Amino acid sequence: MTRAQTTPTRERPRTPVSTPGRVGEHTTRSDGVPKVKGEFEYSSDLWVDGMLWGATLRSPHPRARIWSIDTSEVEAMSGVRAVLTHGDVPGRKVCGMEIPDQPVLAWEHVRYQGEPVAIVAADHPETARRALEKIAVEYEVFEPLTDAEEAMSEEAPRLHLSGNLLRHIHTVHGDVANAAAEADVVVEGEYEVGMQDQAFLGPESGLAVPDGEGGVDLYIATQWLHIDRDQLAESLDLPPESVRLTLSGVGGAFGGREDLSMQIHACLLALNTGRPVKIMYNREESFFGHVHRHPARLRYEHGATKDGDLVYVKARIVLDGGAYASSSLAVCSNAASFSCGPYDVPNALIDTYMVYTNNPPCGAMRGFGAVQACFAYEAQMDKLAEALEMDPVELRIKNAIKPGDRLPFGQEMPEPAPVAELLRRVAAMPMPEEKEVMGRDLRELPGGVSNVTHGEGVNRGVGYAVGFKNVCYSEGFDDYSTARVILSMEGGEPLVQVHTAAAEVGQGLVTIQEQVARTELGVERVSILPADTTVGSSGSSSASRQTYMTGGAVKGACEALRERVLERVRQEFGEDLDDLLLDDGMVFSESRGMLVPLAELIGDEELEENFEFHHKETFPFDENGQGNAHVQFAFAAHRAVVEVDTELGLVRVVEVATAQDVGKVMNPQGLEGQIEGGIAQGLGLALLEEIQVSEGKIQNASFTDYLIPTILDMPPVRAEILELADPDSPYGLKGVGEPPTIASTPAIVSALRDATGQELARVPVKPEQIVGLATKPPDRPPQPGSGGYSGIGRLDERSET
């Protein structure tokens, strides 16, 4: 079979050449219209004639030993082309971004419900699905280890050879033991964050096409093409150049596509059958096919003087990593780094643990460790303000960290760090109108048109929070991105083509690349080439880093290209010309005016430059959790106004106001999208979103049962933007994707506390907590005939109120 025969016959839709918008200008995204019209090709739309369909057999048990796998019945099935198990993985049988601890296909142990055990390729997806039912797996089922605290005990079964403790960071800052005596007021709290899902709309999917020469091409929705490629090459036992990846249309990511899902499986089946193989998860399988946000338990103690100056913070943070490592090491680092919030804390003693359990694996998700910590430390700041009888915003401003202050992990806070300014701004914004509740339009009341409250029992509450997070990769990782930029003439007009491996996951990166190219080269027509592995790595579309890193790489390549063009002009028009610029497809001298059109200068040539952009060096933590670990810090403050039906526990978020420092507004429309989208995800964690896991098994693997905010839940957002340039970053920009998610959750919960008087130490907050029935959701939903929630749940945990 030749490569020509197996290459997909359906071509990718070409990225349109877009024209308007330079850096800082409103720029309409070139992929926006086809997405809205349903014409955009997502990875689930991939198709090639003659392709097979892959399917995955998954463990129904969260912890079991596999005694045998019998595929003989499937091998005889009509329409089935391959059935593979661990023995068919030719290379490394495990994968993983940080630690290769996850079996490509399980051989002896399964450690979570949904772990892949076998894969099938068949002519039709239904045949593949039925084939899975014919595979006989003999399991010996064990009681799952599902409690993170228990997993750290000596008696707990070891889930991995290395034990159950993935990472422990012991952060020692100042001298908490001595400082404690100086504290006039001490507040303590225990908090819990549930397992949130990224809930991207496009389930995992991709198409693997064998090249007929032993290699494979994979068209895939992912966040980082090169790390996928490297892991694929190792498990397929192929040189990296024989594994080529091209980004397909990505229907959202939020961290959930950083790890491999079906990539190796599709390639194994394609190489085994010699035919293209498509795998596409449905929504239920998607919940088992990617990692989630780490659930966390956080115990805090804050000490302050009677004037409200923070004296010390003690914390113990336990994060449940689930069955495999994914990016848990880095999530642990972030939870430790940001555990005290953007405050000047002179003394801190923080222990942060990340452990393996038999729960679903957890990994990257927007906010990445900073979210869990922010929920807890901001609840503590409210509690402290109450104990001190201080205004909570005033307390935060009084303790806000400033440039030059030391963070608890020893790094000096760089410029700019406008924490106090953001809080002042968000507090000064006008409050939303408060209409009389009785007689109001039902759509403006908690519960909406469900005919619940008509105004009775409705209280309004206001809450504030501020959060921060690192941008780019940390702890010594040499983070970089690569760009290739080509300048040529097409139809007599200059055209810039930009080629990177950076993943457009919906965040608007293609638009940013276009804007940068137009700005730097003064050319209007820009085309972004498909992202693939024929160019150097761009790293992951995560950590709010792509505008910084790939924006920086495109800028660098464009600058090199511009210099080449200008040097050519100098050679022709005079070497003393030091006032040249490119604009409108022409070369100008500020003193002599237009010198030459690019068309004349370049002719039929294609000028190309490659550039690899690195950010400044970072360093790992030492044994006391100290180190200059992070590149950049991004901040956002939020104010939430809520109305609560205190009898039924229903909530309407009236408005979220925010102030965020972005360094430089690259694309106002894109920024607005990130802020509103991030707040929606923060609202989801505050009120709705949780993967319910019972005995290691997911109970709500659907969008019917896993609730995400809709347009009806999303309030108006009032935003103020600060542009305080970071001297180290391209254009002075800061990453903007994650900060809106971090403090919006605690701001909403703070507002709920204000409205209800309940402690609300766990997110997502459920109605039963709001009305004071239980501090946690019930273990299982009401059963038919049970009399509803009154007959079940954790009665012993119900509060007196």
Add this chain to the structure above:
Amino acid sequence: MPGYKRAELSAELTVVPSRGSEESPQSQIEAAKRAASDSGLAHEAGPETTVLAGGRSEVLEAVLKVVEASLDAGAHAVQVRVEAEGDAERFDERG
């Protein structure tokens, strides 16, 4: 090994069990895994394979112990593949 927290050194050890030994093949493999587990550096990487990842000296020390444990249990051969990361000094040791 892919990842953005690469270890300075990784060693992949595959036990080739002996059928003629007093200990069963499974016991030989489990002896190797126990020794690997004791090092705190190990992960399973296949039915007969473990990976040790960490700092250079600790990995090499652990390799010796795993090989000795395997041979003591009756295994006739242990395949060892050691990989160093060129820029490993910048990475977390346990990655």
